[in-house]
Amino acid sequence: MKVLITGMGIITAVGTGTDETLAALKSGRSGMDVVRRFDTAHRHIPVCEVKQSNGELRDMSGIPSDKRYCSRTALLGLIAARQAMRSSHSKTAGRRIGLVNATTTGGMDYHEVHYRKMSSGDVCAQEVELLDCAGGTHLIADVLGITDNVTTVSTACSSSANAILTGVRMIRNGLADKVLAGGSDALTRFTLNGFNTLEILSPTGCRPFDANRNGITLGEGAAYVVLESEKTALPDDILCEVSGYANVSEAYHQTSSSPDGEGAAMAVRKALSVAGLSPDDIDYIHAHGTGTQVNDLSEGRAVESVFRNRTPPLSSTKGSTGHTLAAAGSAGAIISVLAIREQLLFAGAGFHRPMPELSFQPNTLLRQATINHVLSNSFGFGGSNTSLIFSRY
């Protein structure tokens, strides 16, 4: 059974909606700036924040007025989820609709600000409701009226790639007719400090696959796709097919990927096999490409081991959007869909000098090309490696 993407919605530092996202990717614009939304000792570290305040996001999201308390993660999620559902027009009445949401921070953006107030006893049920990973999912389910197969996945930076993988399998296994899948994460002081203790944040802005890369640039945002089968999808909605998917566990280290990229290569190979494709069929790789020393070398070696000396054009868009954590996998899915729809190869921002260890360098020039199959990688802490393949339909 073919599972298709029939709707999508996205919000990141480079814009709201697929049109703004596409325009930013075409122009090579980056959303990078200093931290503006909260106080931190690490203000000098560049990040990619969504420009709107929480109040502005509330207005954009159409959140019911009785939901007085809400996390930024949930607001971002609701905005992108509504866009996605609106852009997919097949009927929902009488059909089983699923929601597979992903987040790594849950309500942390609210928690870290209001912790002391809440623990002193000044707390209401709505505030507690939004603290964990399920809080944002519940909000989306409430507003969109979804009651079956509502769940949340959390596997660090591969979370929303796994949400899509789960959603595809729900349809294939007959559990749902239509699934909204994706992820959302607001930038928090918690994440900024967490990644900072690991010393993997770039002081100058991330440069994926560059010889002088010096770390991640954190971003924030949300991205969702609507998945359904050929049985229910309206022809005009069909954007592409999710033809391949795989998650493997590298089982190497708590935070690091292996230097030889074995786990990443396994994920890519398995996804190709699910799709029934050979490496030569892939026309573009949307790489995880975080810009850390370890990831880009590991991912680069994985790509070399699968594609040998015929590596297709590859780029990471984290130089534009930053690393949006739980939204990164589904944002990658949407960028892959745009590449197929527009027949465009996107360039990775931030690249200057090729890595001496690798035989290839990322695509630096926006150009038209025939794109039938796109591979999108998402790798997370704990060796959670997920590869998805999107195919022209």
Place this chain on the structure above:
Amino acid sequence: MDKTTLMEQLKVQIIETLTLEDVKPEDIDSEAPLFVEGLKLDSIDALELILLLEKQYGIKIEDPKARREVLQSVSSMADRILKKEKNNL
């Protein structure tokens, strides 16, 4: 503080910082490599040891190469601390 006493102190602090429950100070060879071989420490432990030097001895090392040299063994860590004390005199 002389180097032997300092190294004994460091071993206790390393065990405590890295929660090496079954290791006793006398099990740690002062000259043996701390990483990969020896205690089989990893990159997360390295960050903890850098924090230990910072918090307990006021030594901040940013350069990755210098870090690798200092964190080679208990002895090399002690040398770095003694160098700082000497410079402070």
Place this chain on the structure above:
Amino acid sequence: MQAYITSIGLISPQDTASNRFSFDLKHENAPVLRCVEPDYKQLIPPLQLRRMSRILKMGMGAAQICLNNAGEIQPDAILVGTGLACVNELESFMLSMLDSEQGLSSIPFINSSHNTIAAQISKMLHNHSYNNTYCHRGTSFESALTDALMLLNGQEAEHVLLGGIDEYSEQYHSLIQKTGDTATAGEGAAFFLLSRQPAGKVFGRITAAQTFYKPADGFIDAFLSDHHLRHDDIDTVLCGINGTESNDQVYGHPAEGIFRRDTQWASYKHLCGEYTTGGSFALALAACSLLNGRFPASCILRNRRRPQRILIYNHYHRLNYSLVTVERAQ
């Protein structure tokens, strides 16, 4: 869809980690039911053990007990459901950060990642298979169970290691209490080896599992008919009553419900407390009771009988509902 339960590892407030699966420890008037924990040094490699938080030890310990019981089996997938995951590490890192953003240790941050438990289990087993973590509060475990059923029925896996785990958090519990939930809190780590074919010691067979969010009336009827079951097929309902009115009224009065009047009703939260993945304890209890031919006396609410087909019916804060059917394998 179906799956055979071929092994269980259970760390709970009962004497279960020892594999005796005896469910008769009393925690009279305890405000919180805490786990009776095994000696983790016997279960987890020392190098991995040293940086571990308590919930990680509970998860890896229960997973290892489960696999020890199963013999030499490398699962084809590792799935974990955890409502609050490593909430204590999350809070620990957040509190340090609120004090000062300088000189922070990375370890609580790393350990606060929600997929740490499943990832560390894969590392312990050198297992490269599909690894996923569901964090959906009261249906985290049942979401993972649903995924396991998909894997086994889609023939993507022969054996799935499935766990439900949550640790008591004083901070989170006090927040819940302030909003009016007065149930006795609990915790636990339950791991199952689910297999496509019966092999070795079979505890029981799971025949259906489904999660619901704020379901409409009649969802149990719909669930049963979706899975080709009649109300009369269910001889035991294992329900999640916890002694608080707002929670328990959902389950209605056993005699007036949709099931046969002689249906056995049983409960379990007096044994494990209320926590977001309590459904995993319920499944372990149901499986052991199918094997033993009876539920522990303290669990029976009405009509003691030999269980053949059990419906596990649970909800959390009237938001997350789950239904699971498990029956004797023969």
